[in-house]
Amino acid sequence: MSVQQVDQGRLQSPFYPRYKALDRLDTWHTWKGYTSADALFDGELEYFAIRNSCAVFDLTPMTKYRITGPDSLDYIDRLVTRDMRKIAAGRVAYAVWCNDQGQVIDDGTIFHLRDGEYRLCSQERHLAWLTAAAIGFNVTIKEETADIAALAVQGPTSYSVMKNLGLKGIENMKPFGLMHFDFQGSEIMVSRTGFTGDLGYELWLEPGKALDLWDALFEAGKLHGITAMGTHALEQARIEAGYLAAYEEFLPADETIRTGRSRSPFELGLDWLVDFKKPNFNGRRALAEEKLNGSTWRLVKLDIEGNKPAHHSYVYAKPRKNKKEIGFITSAAWSPICKQNIALGSVRMPHGKVGDSVWVEVYYQREMHWSKVMAEAKVVDKPFWFPPRRGATPPGPY
């Protein structure tokens, strides 16, 4: 009897051979079925590449859907809370989408590739929801995760690298813009987007050209400190930028079992993404009611005293007597670039207004023994890291 051999284990991105060649640490994890490096040689140095030169991250495993058809705009406009009519072809929108109860299913970026043709990139897989949302619309939804290879090129020198790569007109691309270029006879889409809060680009192309692109990119960046990076560095940068991660800052609403464990856009600080001028979108009725009656939770950005990251900490209203637990930390890190002990957290309303002080109970371990300290934390408004170069057009030639 013959046994048919099937591929087992993690999938490999088309960039895998290059990652593997650079890998010194051999620490990998699964990301949406793909093998993905935690770090390649030193997570901290890779992080500094994002902030000081240029880091490259393989984001092929990120879930991608192609949405086309005559009703694609109507479809997307009902799907997400923000007004998609304002997003012209050649623009990218950060968006959040909810269920009928106004609870966040996921957030992601929507690329208006060409007239009526969209790509939706999400943290989690949502084909069932996207298909249900298509009932009554003339649209086609195709999961294209494996059909598109993608690289993030992030950091101050990324613009110079793009120029060296020969992308003409890239100097005019504004943040959240996208353009199509020819790359060795096939098409490459470049968007000025990223998950690091820094100047940066994302490159999208057919998997067959992936390695050629990698080689051309590293050639173009060799005098600009180009460095491959793993997830560890990205996570560090993501917290500094104040971006949300599914399963950290929120649980996709369709994954929650207990009531009250999901979050609305208001509870994630995304009020600016909810446009009640639209007559209908998923969650509108529930969100209008929440707007009227008030939310339960608030997402806070915290600047915490001391230098011990407040991983998994409780947040209190007061440091001692009647201290009253008001929430918890969802992501925490020591930020080397800001020299700040930073965190994102979820606290109950009305606590956590910008400028308020809250108290974070930080646990830390020294030679096996655990200690705790009650650290004061200021609720801040702006992202911890938001350099002017991120918004500059054209960006400077660092």
Added chain:
Amino acid sequence: MTDRYDAIVVGAGHNGLVCAALLGKAGRKVLVLEANSQVGGAAVTRSFADGYSVSACAHLLYQLQPEVRKDLGLQFALAADDIGTIALSADGKHVRYSGENVHGVSDADSKSYRDFHKRMSRFAALLRTYLNKAPPRLGTKDRKDLFTLAQLGLDVRRLGRKEMREFLRLIGMNIYDEVTERFDSKLLKGALSFDAVLGTHLGPRSPNTILTYLYRLAGSGGRLAAPAGGMGSVSEALAQVAREKGVTIRTAMPVKRIVVENGRVTGVESEGGETFSSHTIISNADPKSTLLCLVGAKHVETGFTRRVNNIRMQGNAAKLHLALDGLPVVNGLEKKDFASRLLIAPDENYVERSFNPAKYGETSPQPVLEITVPSFRDSSLAPTGKHVMSAIVQYAPYKLKDGWDDKKRDAFMKTAVSKIAQYMPDIEGRISASEMLTPADIEREFHISGGHWHHGELTLDQFLFVRPVGGAAQYAMPLDGLYLCGAGTHPGGGVSGAAGRNAARVILSREKSA
């Protein structure tokens, strides 16, 4: 320039007429728009051959609520009341039942049937109270809802410990298990099995068929009647009452869409391009047609759309109409027996086997039939000395493999007629005209998507709090100003008027509290 109304009812089915009449009675300016040229929806009398008329879809009246008759002062004549049932046997040893009495079975069965009927009637009476109320919402703090919920719990509890247990045991169960445990008579088991699955896409072994049986009894204890002039007379009488209350009814005016502006309904547009304005639109059409076709998914949210799209509402019953030049002969029946309802469902396994092909998109080669001869009681339906036979024939699945066409309809009609001929050997020679309506025809002619005359299977997952779907059980849809009032809402199908009445009451009470 468009006309403005306080409320517009889309569809002049009997529920739509009840709702419109009640709103008219409360002083509202109401317009009813009907696509067909007659009012009544599926409760109509229609000529199918020269001189022969028949109730085109529903042919027996057993659910019309006294509350509806009382509120509207509704008057119409009955051609027959308390119609008995005869389960036909090829050898002439038929079983007859009516109320709690059954004849033609052993003494043990006869006693057992009395017990069965008593218990079922008791449970049905419990359900009956809730037919005429908007079902309570779950998880709300609304006092009225909490009260109704508490009342429901109390009513079930008040059955007593033993009967409550029985109620909870039986409510989700199938009729097959219950009748096979209780009875010996194959004919009786077959007939009761068939009664439970009439008009459904269920076999006697499908779960929930006790519930469908109870629902049948809930309306008026299972007492069957036939209106004089066919079912259309009820609709005509309702339309008459509605007009007296100031309601405008326009027939042959199909609605193309319900107009939505800025997140609320503002009117309707007819196929002919006429527009009518109102901030209250009440649809008598089924939930799928209303929300997915007339309104459009674009105007409601995804979770709701998905639930509506998933409503199980595929019809599986065909309607057969025969014009006969005389009464057929049935072994062991007298002429007067044609006043009864005749069933061809020789045993419980036969009914289940009849259902089997329907699961795979095929018609039953051995169908089950409910036969009435309405002209026997009502001479207005056929020329003197001639007769009309009206039969429900199962199973004829809406989703037939490769779809329905004339050839497949004719073939199924032939199957049905030859099945009848096994009991009425001279039937074929007596047929002067015939007509069959498959679920596909019912969908087209009565504008019911799926051709399911209950506008949705009546099972626990589509019942009470979750009919038509969860979060929309109280007639108001999650779109400002839009209501449903048809069989797709609580309590469900049958010519009961309850859905229309409940909807009207909800609309009026919301107006008051607004």
